[in-house]
Amino acid sequence: MANRSDTKTRILDAAEKLFAERGFSETSLRLITSKAEVNLASVNYHFGSKKELIRAVLARYLDVFMPVASAEIVKLQNSDETASLNDIFSALVEPLLDLNQLRTEGTRTFLQLLGRGYIESQGHLRWFITTHYGEHLTLFVKAVADSAPHIPPAEMFWRLHFTLGTVVFTMASADALTEIAAADFNEHNDIEAVIRKVIPYLSAGVSVPVN
Amino acid sequence: MANRSDTKTRILDAAEKLFAERGFSETSLRLITSKAEVNLASVNYHFGSKKELIRAVLARYLDVFMPVASAEIVKLQNSDETASLNDIFSALVEPLLDLNQLRTEGTRTFLQLLGRGYIESQGHLRWFITTHYGEHLTLFVKAVADSAPHIPPAEMFWRLHFTLGTVVFTMASADALTEIAAADFNEHNDIEAVIRKVIPYLSAGVSVPVN
């Protein structure tokens, strides 16, 4: 049933790398299959369509990340009744870095894919994520809201989207930014360093009093 | 030399609307010319290429906005030696809202175009903006740095890009977000309301002490 190293996996590996680097619509199936050294038609044979390939690429990460992240949040809530925003965001760091054990540059790739997804998606990806992982998302949103009770729900809605924008944009352009930082400031940041830089920024913004 | 209402202007008007709504690469010249009710070839005749059309669309806003914004920053620095971050960000609000007098929904369109540009651009737009408006950008960056002297330059570099991400992402998805906010919280925000919501968020994040 399987040959040398599984065509399906070869496609997924090549696709996630290219999607993260260049975005979904800017990456053609021909480029993916040539990098993966498989036939063009095998994408449609194994995945049905490009859209389903995109979803499969993201699902391979989300299926691992989401349950672990949720568990960390729950663990935090049980151990500390008054967890700060910093604590909640920080609880996500380990699950994120665990993805580096899944695949090399896994954390960076996952975050970049997420960024591309939210930026490019015309709906099918947003729908896919909310229907498949909605419970984890609401758990996280509730945790954030509880730890900043002085922020009204409507205001929190906007601030969480500001936060999403920060993360998504930073990760989508993380490669370029780390390069510039290395050249201009001699700062050599890996993805973990960037994550740890952004957390206090986000916490401060989300929890700043209104008016 | 000109006929009814200038083909060139009709193209620019149709293009900026579609670019802001759907992004640059997702908007075809055929869609633009059909909405503008001009011939397809007139785009290449008047602008040379699609890339140059994109730059022309952005330049029409930047040429107005950048000098006014710079002047506001300078005015603020002259009147108040210790301007806060909130003051600096707020100084940009009026120049932004002035764009609504330039064209209907001018502010929203401009910010969405900026967002699309920074998200999609593979370099030609980033190059265009920094070479044509670089002096204004450095003036702004310096103003921000001066009003948060406790933040090291390298850290400030990252925080300004976090900020850019927040603004760009929020504006690129502003239409969808205002719709959701109206449905879920009965909050009817125009673009000015969103701008005023985001400023304290940004100020808090940029100026939060390190460690």
Add this chain to the structure above:
DNA sequence: CTCTATTTAAAACACTCGTTTAAATTAAAC
């Protein structure tokens, strides 16, 4: 009016894209 330069128009070009088809190959089942 006539001539010239500018602008518009319709069509074709050359290319890329995702997808499909049908034959060839490989693997599994009996």
Add this chain to the structure above:
DNA sequence: GTTTAATTTAAACGAGTGTTTTAAATAGAG
């Protein structure tokens, strides 16, 4: 070993893209 199913291959399809070309229409100047 034969048969059956799963997979890979090469080729073509049909639709869409930005751009170019060539001719027609329109404007302004003398």
